[in-house]
Amino acid sequence: MSVGYIRQILVMARWEFLRTFSTMGRGILPAAIILFLLLVAASGLTAQSGLHIQDGMYQLGTDNAAAGEMIAGDPRFIVYLDSRPSLLNTRDSYDIIILGSEVYVQDTEKGRAAVTSLEQVFEGYSAFINVQEPDLYAAYPLWIDRIYERSTIDFTATQSGQQVSPIPQREAPEPRGDIVPVATPKGTVPYEPDQLRAEISRTAAQDDTISRYSQVIGQESGSGSFRTPNQLSPPLPFDSIILIFVFIFPLYFTSQFFMMSIMNERIERRGEVLLSAPYHPSAIIIGKALPYFVMMVAISLILILISSLPINTILPLIPVIFFFLASALVIGMLARSFKELSFLSIFFSTMATSYLFFPSIFANVHVVSLISPLTLIILEIQGDSFTLMDYLYSTSLFYLTSIILLYAGSVNFTEERLFSLHRLIPRTIEFISAGISKTYPLISVGILGGLVIPFVFMVQLMGLVLFFNLPMPLSLLLLIGYAAVTEEVAKSIGIYALARILPGGLTWRLVIFGSVATALGFLAGEKLLLFATIAQVTESVFGSVMFLSLQLLWMPFLLHAGCLAVVAVALKVGGLRWYIPGIILATIIHAIYNLTVSGVIPL
């Protein structure tokens, strides 16, 4: 990178900064400040009065006034006090009836939900009473000290999403490896009763629906690893929801400004001036993105400081920032009108948010969670620092896709592409075909085959997250079909674009060698990325379905080339209309192959 290039970037960045913040700042600053103050006030109001979404969900009738008063403290219940005979007469209009101390439940889904909530209310009440007992250890005679051990066997078997059932043995198991002496635990709780009292009251008060969403990040328990049995609950992180709000939304928001800045250049051909400057397109793009990048990093740093997290929490956020900016660039260049821009960006944000959010739910539970950088932040909050391998594993796809998207953006940052108003899908094909050389089509489609790999992985991992919860045979079958469709569509993009842009359509030579070249590129990209990153998932049952086995190279190659050739022949013989039927046929072949390889269909 030469000095001149860097200077170009800096000039662009300076102008972008001046334009955005001088024109926009004056107009919206007063309103923004007022709204911010209102936001603070509103959050204060909510903290005081609670969130009233689930108020009055259940109807409960009772002749026990004391119990009714206790339950009415929870706004989810509408409590009716009535006499026993009239309650029995009108029992169908209640979800729960309490006569004396007997609880009767309506046999519906809602009734079961109501009794679940009632038990929570009752547990909270019991804790509230018990904690006032002068003899705490009579009210809470059992305490559990929870200690976590690290397994010497890695994720693969039990973590692959299936329930490996240990066959119950008559005798106690014998450890095969070394026996390391473990210190005998002490028999006393190292806390004062008052400390424990405070902690029980705190968790009991917290055990309602609101706190699940409003819990402060990384709140430490006041009694260390010591719990009463009631306080035991598996460590599923609720933090991830909060993290989305705290970190991802501001970042997404800021990337919107960049998206709009790109879009603005295209309105009324305003960007013509920019294009006539003797600057390289990539310098223009990077320069325009730089102020937003700095802003996003600054916002993240401020948020990290406010929530007093370790400073290297920023590391997993950087690829997310890159990814948002790169997507903002491409969406800003693709959209025809503002409403298309809005819908595209809402659609993208939902996808990206789910990709980031859903895996991180399982942060402590399943290795799949590591595909989201947010999981690293959760680990960091818990005090388990992540390794370099973890970082590579969960962020490399973000880095790679961002680079490819930025590349696609800068190749297409020309007058012809920026100001044309074609429909969305033809435009997307135009963007892709900019990367295909008509003189060397074979090399181009081969490289394209390799470049789509990170996107294919992202989409497939998304599917993995989606399906791994379902019962075992179903999830495997769904995943096989899903993986096959994704790969076939991704591979065929190059051939399809060629069929569109070449004047005479595809030649037979292109059909054959194009399929071979794409399959080669696809396979090379797949294997390279696999070795580098996601070896952990590939060793699981699902991995072997999605990412064909690593040893045999010629079989998957034949499969990729063959399936693509099916699509290419369909395009050659039937024209563009036959694309979809071609894809369907190729998918079926692909799925059957995968079923055979994974042993579902015997040879």
Place this chain on the structure above:
Amino acid sequence: MKSRNVLIVTKKELGGIYAEKTIVFAILLQLFIALFSSFLMVGLTTMYDPNALAGYRGVEYGIGYVGSDGDLYSIIDDRPDLRAYRMDLDPAIASLKERQLQAVVFVPDTPADADEPVLVTLYMLQNDIQSAVVEVKLKEAFLVYEEELRSVRSNRLTLTPIHLEFPETRERSSYFEFVFGLLIPLLVFMPAIISAALIIDLITEEYQAGTLETLLSTTVTYGEMLWGKILACIAIVPIQSAAWLLLLAANGIVVQHPLEILLHVVAGSMILIIIGAFCALHYRERTSAQFIFSTAVVVLIIIAMSFPYNPLNLIVRLSVGTIGSVHWVLLFGLLAFSLLLSLLLTRYAGRISRLPQ
């Protein structure tokens, strides 16, 4: 204001939405989230209520039991899904690390009626889905044991709390509350927010692309242009919300009072859309208008949620059928408020349409 001109603008905008296939994205989005509903059922419910994990049944998990003989051993071993093995601590931990056991409990020889608490040490594997399942099962065993110990020590208890006798059947449900109390109101209300963002796009585009002058040079007036666009945005709200309710019904989640819910959503969306239109008319530039609008919406929603009987809560109550005719009064109030806002908007629009462009 001629209603014919308003309708022409509405038709044009709806046609644009259809032609650009943007609505397809909105529906794709809905389908995508509906696809997640399988996930929502299992995964999110689990997150919402970890105890739902106890539903993983049919497997017997091995538990290492270290320490003195006591009731806890038989409580654990008598469960159909747990099997306890008497072991020494060191080999038990080694087996746990090799995944031959799912948990190890260390029980001291504290007598049941002692002054100090019984402190059980529970060893589990980190980062493990089975640990989460086993922990829920052990929790149930511990609760039984706690109750036993508490009754041994009951002579030391002084307070007499209210007593409730719950039915024996262990059938519990937590997904209902999540789906009806959180998912449905949010999903049904989403189209209203999307439409409000859409009105900003439609209005600011006329300004920024310079097409407003062309439009106003026809017989269409400024007010007709504005209300035509607003009408188009309102029109697509019930369609999307109804699609949601149908998708949910296809997933076996049947909502009560769907028509009333749609009416509330439309009333709420009118308010949001008019606020969006105010922002758009004031800034006439998409970035600023969207920024201010979305912040304002967040503030508005937070404020609304801290009051009982807010629109989201009304949707919850309607969908589970726990509200009488009160909601008509509230709906009427909401409509009156949006009428007031629309009068203000018309006056504001009349004022700026007279300003030099």
